[in-house]
Amino acid sequence: MPKMKNPFDMSEIHDNLEEEYIPQIDMYAYRSRDGRRSIIQAEENREDNLNERFIGAIDQGTTSSRFIIFDCTGNPIAKYQLEFRQIHERSGLHEQDPLELVDSVYVCIEEAMKSFLALGHSKSDIEAVGITSQRETALVWDWETGEPLYNAIAWPDTRTTNLVREFRNKKGADDLVNICGLPLSTYPSSCTLVWLLQNVPAVQQAYEEGRLAFGTVDSWLIYNLNGGAEFQRHVTDVTNASRTQFMNLHTLEYDDRLFDFFGIDKNKIKLPKIVPSSDPTEFGNIYTGPLDGVPITSCLGDQSSALVGHCAFKAGTAKNTYGTGCFLLYNVGEKPVVSKHGLLGTIGFQMGKERRPVYALEGSVAVAGSGISFLMNNLGFFRDSRKVGEVAASVPDNGGCYFVTAFSGLFAPYWIDDARGTIFGITQHTQRGHIARATFEAACYQTKAILDAMEMDSGHKLAELAVDGGMSNSDICMQTQADQIQIPVERPAMHETTALGAAIAAGFAVGIWKDFDELKDMNRANRTIFTPKLSPAESKKAYKKWSKAVEMARGWLNGDAD
Structure with missing residues (x-):
């Protein structure tokens, strides 16, 4: 039998593991250096056997889905990842096939379970499954048949730019942020739903007939995993509900004032029930496949899940995820904070009905890892993101180049929807390395702007920043980040922080953990800490040039549509 290509490689996570190919089942397992087939556990002899208890985590992101099985010490035991199509019919549009989203999750579960079973485990060893997913992406389907009525419109999509401008001039626009924590922008799901009602006849008809179901990716997945129609x-x-712009941030319930503002009759729409992020029964059970009957016990938006994965349970802690976009969440405690400096008020997590919700301030950068993808796909910068990092490291600095990656405007704290991507400072001496470095730096500068705003809103300066996501694997990017924000940046050795957050929340629901203090050592070993190397004066000078570049990129569209 020819040897299959390993669909996942854990060597990056566990340097003390050797792959073992099992030809009888055409799968990979892992063997520790001392010969035992299994994953080495950090705490093998714990009396509560957390290394023998397992939770599955569905991580459905913007460009790919994955399923990871963790033991309850936080080690990933098996995983599988699958990319799915991104649909871009023209500039500003970003759609996904709803059925592909669901299918990709099932494929990931099936393949990861093959690996899990090959290690000698069984389905019954998995106590629960958690879900984390991309947030504002909006979906609509027929409540009676379960069939999608349109493609999923993803969160980076900017087709609602003109609608947003109209709503900003409407009476009551300034009150929205005090109710839901979100300013008017193309980012939340609200304007996307309005656009669908105005432009898609099938959606209009279903709305009038009371058959229209609306939700974000989490609710669509839960609906389908539980057997659909x-x-x-x-x-x-x-x-997730806090990202729609339909939920009151204070009551955690849908607010009629918000629906009235957007001209939507909520009685004509099937809206998902809003529940805590961790619950033993509300999310149902997986209906079919290798995990048939296993309970789903948690659901979190991906950025909130990363906050949980970093165990940032105390007010004053924060994390930054460098994925397709870049998302910084700052735990502000059990009372919401409405930002005065361009940030978003959101829910961090709620670990069960008996616990109060924990709120967060959020700063969202539209382009982070997608900037690196742009270099690879559009400008021919290799086909491997690690190579982009290598070419960035081939030059000592950015050579005076500043790349404002405003492919769809700028998000927090700027909220400039008429800016477009612009590179300043190009000379005849500019090399690919300078542009690559400037692309990494763009996410770091915007993170700096967000942290400055958070300090003004909260009155406190962050002591350190926990990071995760694909771009955080770049040492040059993380060193630049530390230089810009002038505080240490901490990167965990195990990078699957978002999925880990879903697993932690699922574990709370089934009683594996009962108190946050039990998790204080989760994923803390072997962290890499980047400390500032630039002087404060040098850092300030570089940031001043970035700020100038942002101002020069402003107004590129002159208020016109794309």
Whole structure:
């Protein structure tokens, strides 16, 4: 039998593991250096056997889905990842096939389970499954048949730019942020739903006939994983609901004032029930496949899940995820903070009905890892993101280049929707390395702007920043980040922080953990800490040039549509 290509490689996570190919089942397992087939556990002899208890985590992101099985010490035991199509019919549009989203999750579960079973485990060893997913991406489907009525419109999509401008001039626009924590922008799901009602006849008809179901990716997945139209489980959690611009940030319930503002009759729409992020029964059970019958016990938006994965349970802690975009969440405690400096008020997490919700301030950067993808796909910068990092390291600095990666405007704290991507400072001496470095730096400068705003909103300066996501693997990017924000940047050795957060929340629901203090050592070993190397004066000078570049990129569209 020819040897298959390993669909996942854990060597980056566990340097003390050797791959073992099992030809009888055409799968990979892992063997520790001392010969035992399994994953080495950090705490093998714990009396509570956390290394023998397992939780699955569905991590459905903007460009790919994955399923990871963790033991309850936080080690990933098996995983599988699958990319799915991104649909860009023209500039500013970003769609996904709803059925592909669901199918990709099932494929990941099936393949990861093959690996899990090959290690000698069984389905019954998995106590629960958690879900984390991209947030503002909006979906609509027929409540009676379960069939999608349009493609999923992803969160980076900017087709609602003109709608947003209209709503900003409407009476009551300034009150929205005090109710839901979100300013008017193309980012939340609200304007996307309005656009669908105005432009898609099938959606209009379903709305008028009371057959229209609306939700974000989490509720669409839960609906389908629970058997779809046959059982009609329609639920979301507080973190995802807080991104729609329909939920009151204070009451955690849908607010009629918000629906009235957008001209939507909520009685004509099937809306998902809003529940805490961790619950033993509300999210139902997986209906079919290798995990048939296993309970789903958590649901979190991806950025909130990363906050949980970093165990940032105390007010004053923060994390930054460098994924397709860049998302910084700052735990502000049990009372919401409405930003005065361009940030978003959101829900961090709610670990069960008996616990109060924990709120966060968020700063969102539209382009982070997608900037690196742009270099690879559009400008021919290799086909491997690690190579982009290598070419960035081939030059000592950015050579005077500043890349304002405003492919769809700038998000927090600027909220400039008429800016477009612009590179300043190009000379005849500019090399690919300078542009690559400037692309990494763009996410770091915007993170700096967000942290400055958070300090003004909270009155406190962050002591350190925990990081995760694909771009955080770049040492040059993380060193630049530390230089810009002038505080240490901490990168965990195990990078699957978002999925880990879903697993932690699922574990709370089934009683594996009962108190946050039990998790204080989770994923803390072997962290890499980047400390500032630039002087404060040098850092300030570089940031001043970035700020000038942002101002020069402003107004590129002159208020016109694309």
